[in-house]
Amino acid sequence: MNTALLPLAWTPPCAMQRVIIHWSEGRNLSNDTDREHYHLLIEQAEAGQVRVIRGDHSIADNASTGDGDYAAHTRDCNTGSIGVALCGMMGCQESPFQAGPAPITLAQWRLLEQVVAELCQRYRIAVTPETVLCHGEVQRNLNIRQRGKWDPMRWPWDLSVPGSQIGSQFRIAVQGRISVAAMSKGATAPIQPPTPTRRVILPDSLVIDAPTVRVEDGETWLGLRYIADHYGWTIKTTTTNSATVAISGVDHTLELDIDGGTGYVPVRQVAELLGASVSWDGPNKTVTLAKELSQ
Ligand SMILES: [Zn+2]
Known part of the structure; x- marks a missing residue:
């Protein structure tokens, strides 16, 4: 209309x-x-x-x-x-x-x-x-x-x-x-300039993209709640710039960026917690997280 x-x-x-x-x-x-x-x-x-x-x-x-x-x-x-x-x-x-x-x-x-x-x-x-x-x-x-x-x-x-x-x-x-x-x-209205799109492939081959994936200053961020739900992490506390999650009873603190009410955490920190490596495919705008063979 x-x-x-x-x-x-x-x-x-x-x-x-x-x-x-x-x-x-x-x-x-x-x-x-x-x-x-x-x-x-x-x-x-x-x-x-x-x-x-x-x-x-x-x-x-x-x-x-x-x-x-x-x-x-x-x-x-x-x-x-x-x-x-x-x-x-x-x-x-x-x-x-x-x-x-x-x-x-x-x-x-x-x-x-x-x-x-x-x-x-x-x-x-x-x-x-x-x-x-x-x-x-x-x-x-x-x-x-x-x-x-x-x-x-x-x-x-x-x-x-x-x-x-x-x-x-x-x-x-x-x-x-x-x-x-x-x-x-509706949510699709281009009130803000569209953010660049980027795909992330998680170690279990699940492919995620916006709005779960967010790009800021060239860095890739992932929706904390989505990742926590997917991997069974418990979100214990969040502040304006950090989140503490419990994984198998052990607390870990991540950087947090809140945008439009959604909290995002850096992909590298997520990879670290998953024991995964990170690789970047520029032409396909794809970040791939892979479990190291030794683990
Ligand atoms: Zn006047």
Whole structure:
């Protein structure tokens, strides 16, 4: 099921470091100036319908800004920054707060969360206060001076939420949407770059591969629970970087690497405990463990 909001042509491959959200301080429908300054804009029609539209500049225009051809949305912070704006808040006032005649709405905000979640997935941007933030947070979080910006840090539909919490509330919502999207796509979704595949042949000729086999920095690791079950080892204790297993009543400690909730141990240590030699067949990406003839 493809529920993507953003056409692929709107998100060309390029290096982007962050997403900065804004309000346009204009009307709920964008004008030429709004479209010049933001990559994506979230409009609201009279009838309350919301939609996302593209601005004049491609996101790729902000990969580098030396040529002057880019969406200028955040002072001194446009390189690598995607700018997304909620259309509205013309004539707003910070204190005492006045939303003005074109307030942003909850429907726009929900669509903004979804749009930013998609951007983070496509550009592999982690959701942190430095990488997904309100324009009004840029000065504090990135230490880049802005001139009294506070957008979009008030919710006209819920003024009980202080401006200082809007950014963190937004990040929680975006992260939630990314997690749900990842789960609905199932375990095979390429959220992370695929790890290189590698086969391991155990001394009893059993062939195992991913996810029981994992490759990190060229080293081969095996799923501890799988190996322990297969050879009747008892896992006694584990820490963040070591595991102690009992084999025929004798304790042995192995290096442990936990990834995605699964503990992995180095193939060489497993081989040692099995009294097996290790050989590597590069072209076939195969590690073979074999019992020494003398044993
Ligand atoms: Zn702004």
